[in-house]
Amino acid sequence: MSAARIRRAAGRTAAVAARSIGIFVPVFLVATFVTFALRSLSGLSPAQVQLGESATPESIARIEHEWGLDRPFLTQYGDWFGKVLAGDLGTSWYNGADISRLLAEGAVISLSVAGLALLIGVVLGFGFGTLAALRRTTWIDRTITGVMTFISVMPSFVVGIVLVAVFAVSLGWLPSAGYVPAERGTGLWLAHIILPAIALSFDTVSDVARQLRAGLVAAASENYVTGAVVRGLSPRRIFFRHILRNGIGPAVTVLGLKFPNLLGGAVVTESIFGMPGFGQFAASSAQRGDVPAVQGVLVVSIVLVVVFNVLVNIILTRVTPASARGV
Structure with missing residues (x-):
């Protein structure tokens, strides 16, 4: 690739x-402002979390003053937002722990599961989608389409329970619950996250496969593909150079939509598999009324989704000609 083409590609990216x-x-x-407004909308107070039913008006006022909650709303928001930009998500009402540290510990677990689920979704989804498109209108196409439709309606918690019953309880091949850091061994770490990742991946596999099949079939019927055939290009080059590049867009786009679902699905999946991850931390914080912890969860989720969607847009620009032209 020439230097000029590299510069143009870098400029587009x-x-x-x-x-x-x-x-x-x-x-x-906007999302962080709404997130911060949760405390006012919820009516919760750190005094209620710490003192419970024994909280008196005097103790509530004293504790809220210690937390700076008696200041004007916009002043509180400005201070909180400034700390968020510096990576400080505050302290927990429940135990006074640093929320950034707690979220980092849980996020490692959740992102391990969600990342593996995403990888499974990409590999299997692209494999099944491509095979269905190449064998369209045959029994292979109909079988793949039927299976993808079936697994798309299966809730992750049902899949998780079945996986535990089969592979952990009946066969004893994998652990049924818990989490082991990768530092203690990659094999042991993978053994603990593979079942929850598979449970989370079903919806991604089905949607990616169906979107990719539809995109490839549509691209294969375009005039530029007919022209490539007339020019005598090999089927392999036609597929990778023209059909795949122009038909992959919908499948890549759906990945950007699926990432928030993977994070949200972690709440149920981590409960089934007993993993102290991001989802479990969010659920327990909400149950305790720990508003700063819930706010921290939402902020980190927003950042992760934004970053992932930016990456998806960049990938679309690099692999699809239409996106590169801004179409």
């Missing part, structure tokens, strides 16, 4: 990244 960030920055600002 930078432009897409800047455009995506320009869109997501106001979304982040």
Whole structure:
């Protein structure tokens, strides 16, 4: 690749990244403002969390003053948002622990499971989608489409329970619950996250496969493919150079939509598999009324979703000609 082409590709990538960030920055600002407003909307107080039913008006006022909750709302928001930008998500009402540290510990577990689920979804989804498109209208296509439709309606918690019953209880091949850090051994770490990752991946596999099949079938019927056949190009080159590049867009786009679902699904999946991850931390914090912890969970979720969607947009620009032209 020539230096000029490299510069043009880098320029397009930078432009897409800047455009995506320009869109997501106001979304982040609005989302963080709404997130911070949770405390006022919830009516909860750190005194209620710490003292329970023994909280008196005097003790509530004293503790809220210690937390700075008696100041004007916008002043509180400005201080909180400034700390968020510096990576400080505050302290827990429940035990006074640093929320950033607690979230980092849980996020490692959840992102391990969600990342493996995403990998499974990409590999199997692209494999099944491509095979169905190449064998369209045959029994292979109909079988894959039927199976993908079936697994798309299976809730992750049902899949998780079945996987535990079969592979952990009946066969004893994998652990049924818990989490082991990768530092203690990659094999042991993978053994603990593979079942929850599979349970989370079903919806991603089905949607990616169906979107990819539809995109490839549509691209294969375009005039430029007919022209490539007339020019005598090999089927392999036609597929990878013309059909795949122009038909992969919907499948890549759906990945950006599935990532928030993977994070949300972690709440149920981590409960089934007994994993102290991001989802479990969010659920327990909400049950305790620990508003700063819930706010921290939402902020981290927003950042992860924004970053992932920016990456998806950049990938779309690199692999699909239409996206590169801004179509």
